[in-house]
C-alpha cells in the first residue's frame with residue numbers, strides 16, 4: 105500500500121512535468137543560494153583572517169596616541185641623545201607635553217628582564233610615497249619603511265629572492281633595501297633587481313632582496329613597499345625625528361597579552377604616565393583586531409545567509425502554491441479515489457509524498473548546485489562551504505514541503521467523497 | 529434469502545432554513561441479494577441523492593441505512609473506506625475514470641487500495657476487463673477510448689473487487705444505443721451470475737431489463753413493481769423488447 109501511494113505520487117508528478125520542474129527549480133535556487141552565499145561569506149571571512157595572520161598574529165604595534173598625553177619633561181633628553189630635531193613639532197602640536205616614541209623606548213622594550221614575553225622589538229619609521237627611479241623608470245613607493253631586521257619576522261614578510269639586510273647593515277647605516285614585488289615589477293620588469301641600485305630621493309640604495317608577494321589587503325597594495333635599515337632611511341628620507349611605530353613581537357601568540365601589559369608598563373614609566381594621565385601612545389594588538397574583524401565578517405555572512413533564506417522561502421511558497429493548485433485541480437480525482445475506497449491516509453500520503461519529492465529533489469539538486477558553484481571564485485573570494493548550511497537548507501526545504509504540502513493535502517483528504525466529486 | 533440493502537425512513541435535506549431542499553422525505557426500501565433494481569423518476573425527484581447514500585458517498589439527514597446488516601451511520605471514516613472498497617461498486621453517469629492512467633491501472637485501483645498484491649491485482653483486473661469485453665484495450669488511457677468503452681471500464685472497476693452491491697447512476701445516460709446495449713449486456717450477465725444491482729435510469733427500455741422497478745416522486749417511493757423473480761435470470765433484451773411493445 106505504501107508503495108502504491110508512492111507510485112501514485114510519482115505518477116502525479118510525471119503527469120505535470122513542466123510544473124513539477126519549475127517548482128523544483130524554485131527550491132533548487134533557494135537551497136543553492138543558501139549554500140553558495142553562506143560559503144562566500146565564510147570564504148571571505150577566512151580570507152580576511154588569513155590576511156590578518158599574514159600581518160603576524162603575535163605582534164603588537166605601538167604608535168603615538170592621537171589623544172591624551174600629559175607626561176611633561178624628560179622627553180627632551182631622549183631627543184638630545186639622538187641628536188635629532190623633531191622637538192619643534194612637539195612644541196607647536198596640540199599636545200605640547202606628549203612624548204614621542206624613540207629608539208630608546210624601543211631599546212627599553214627589548215630588555216629581557218623587564219619584558220620577558222617580548223621576543224623582538226623593531227623601531228619603525230615610514231616615508232609614504234617615496235619616489236624611486238631605476239635607469240629612468242620611476243615609481244612612487246607607497247610605503248618606504250626604515251627598521252631593524254627583526255621586522256621581517258614580526259611582520260611576517262619573508263623574502264622570495266636575495267636576502268634580508270642584517271644588523272650589521274643597520275649599525276653601519278648601509279644604504280641597502282629589500283623591495284616588495286610591485287616595486288620590483290614596476291622598476292625592473294623582468295630584470296632581476298637583486299644587486300642593482302635604485303635612487304630614492306637622490307640617495308642610492310642597493311637592492312638586496314625582493315619580498316614574497318602578500319597580495320592586496322583591501323585598499324592597500326601590501327607589495328608596494330620597500331624596507332631599509334632604520335638609520336639609512338632616517339638619514340635620507342625622514343630625518344631623525346620620532347618613530348612612527350615600534351613593532352613588538354611576543355614570544356608566542358599566547359604571550360601577546362602579557363607582552364602588551366609589559367610594554368604598557370615600561371612605556372608608562374618612561375613617559376611618566378600614571379593614574380589620571382592618558383597615555384601618549386597606543387598599542388595595537390593583532391589578536392584584538394582579528395576578533396573585531398571576524399565578528400564583522402560574521403555579520404556579513406549572516407546577512408548573506410538571510411538574503412538566501414528569503415529566496416528559499418520564496419521557493420517554499422512556490423511549492424505551497426503548486427500543491428494548492430494541484431489539490432484543487434484534482435479534487436474530482438480525489439473524490440473518485442475516495443469513492444472506490446481510498447482511505448484518508450492514502451490520499452494524504454499521496455500529496456505529501458508529491459510535495460516532499462518536489463522539495464527533496466529541488467533540495468538535493470540545490471545542494472549539488474551550491475557545492476559545484478562553490479568551487480569557483482566569486483568576486484575574488486574562494487567560497488568555503490559550511491557543512492551545517494547544507495543540512496539546514498535541505499532540512500528547511502523538506503520541512504517546507506511537508507508543512508505547506510500538508511495543509512492542502514489534509515484539506516483534500518478530509519472531504520466527503522460526494523463533495524469532492526461535485527467539485528468543478 | 530439475505531437482505532443486502534435495508535433503508536429505514538431515510539431523509540435528506542440540503543441547506544437550511546428558507547432555502548432548505550427536502551430531497552428525500554422518508555425512503556423505506558429493502559433489496560435482497562441477487563435482485564436487479566431500476567430506480568426511475570423525474571429529474572430532481574431524489575434518485576441520485578438516494579444512490580449516493582446507498583453508495584456511502586453521502587450521509588442521510590435522518591433515518592438508518594443497513595448494508596449487509598451493518599449500520600453504516602455508526603461507522604468511522606476508515607471503516608467506511610473499507611466498506612466502499614470491498615462491498616460496493618459504483619458506476620457514474622460521467623464515467624469518472626482517472627485521466628492519464630491506463631485502463632488496466634484504473635481497474636487495478638480499488639484492488640491497490642484494498643491491499644491486494646501486484647500480480648494478483650493484475651490477474652483480477654485483466655479478468656474484469658475481459659468480462660466487459662475490453663481485454664484488447666488494457667493499455668489505453670481514458671481519452672483514447674469511446675464513451676461506451678470508458679463506461680465498460682468503469683463497470684470493470686466497479687466489479688473487480690467482487691462487491692456485494694453494484695450501484696449505477698444513469699450508466700447509459702451519456703451513451704448512444706450501441707454502447708448502451710454493450711453496458712446493459714454486461715449488467716445482464718452480472719445479474720445472471722447473482723450479483724445485486726441497483727441502477728438509475730430515465731429510459732423505459734433500460735428499466736425493462738431490470739427485475740424490479742421503483743419510481744420516485746419528490747423524494748418518496750410511489751411505485752415498486754416486480755417484473756421478474758429475484759432468484760431467476762433478468763428479463764434480458766429479447767423479453768424486454770416484447771414487454772415494451
Ligand SMILES: Nc1ncnc2c1ncn2[C@@H]1O[C@H](COP(=O)(O)OP(=O)(O)OP(=O)(O)O)[C@@H](O)[C@H]1O
Nearest residue numbers: 542543549551569570571572573574575576577578
Ligand atoms: N448538493 C446539493 N445541494 C443542494 N441541493 C441539492 C444538492 N444535490 C441535489 N440537490 C437537490 O435535491 C433534489 C434532488 O436531486 P437529485 O440529484 O437527487 O435528483 P435526481 O433525481 O438525480 O435528478 P436527475 O434525474 O436530474 O439526475 C433536487 O431538487 C436538487 O436540486
Ligand SMILES: [Mg+2]
Nearest residue numbers: 575576577697
Ligand atoms: Mg441524478
